[in-house]
Amino acid sequence: xxxxxESGGGLVQAGGSLRLSCAASGRIxxxxxxxxxxxxxxxxxxxxxxxxxxxxxSYYADSVKGRFTISRDNAKNTVYLQMNSLKREDTAVYxxxxxxxxxxxxxxxxxxxxxxxxxxxxxx
Numbered sequence: 001x002x003x004x005x006e007s008g009g010g011l012v013q014a015g016g017s018l019r020l021s022c023a024a025s026g027r028i029x030x031x032x033x034x035x036x037x038x039x040x041x042x043x044x045x046x047x048x049x050x051x052x053x054x055x056x057x058s059y060y061a062d063s064v065k066g067r068f069t070i071s072r073d074n075a076k077n078t079v080y081l082q083m084n085s086l087k088r089e090d091t092a093v094y095x096x097x098x099x100x101x102x103x104x105x106x107x108x109x110x111x112x113x114x115x116x117x118x119x120x121x122x123x124x
């Protein structure tokens with residue numbers, strides 16, 4: 001059984017930064033694409049960013065491009081999301097997902113494993 005545990009969320013002022021972590025246990029996930037999704041209050045869960053198993057390729061949603069950076073440390077079975085220049089509209093619960101089984105990295109239906117989420121709140 002794979003467990004994904006997110007951490008690093010919190011309250012930050014607009015323009016600030018946070019770094020989220022997603023630690024995987026139970027299975028080595030270095031071969032799998034991993035991703036971050038988020039769900040803002042009253043909205044559907046949406047894709048944020050994904051990274052290939054090797055870490056050599058990544059794909060960002062337009063809304064975060066240039067502000068967020070995904071990375072991974074396969075030795076630690078961990079994926080990171082560095083979030084800079086945060087905006088109020090980035091407020092959401094952020095979820096880590098893994099084991100993408102299709103070529104569509106941006107679809108939540110593609111992923112097998114999910115974390116419980118970590119809250120990010122950006123204040124003005």
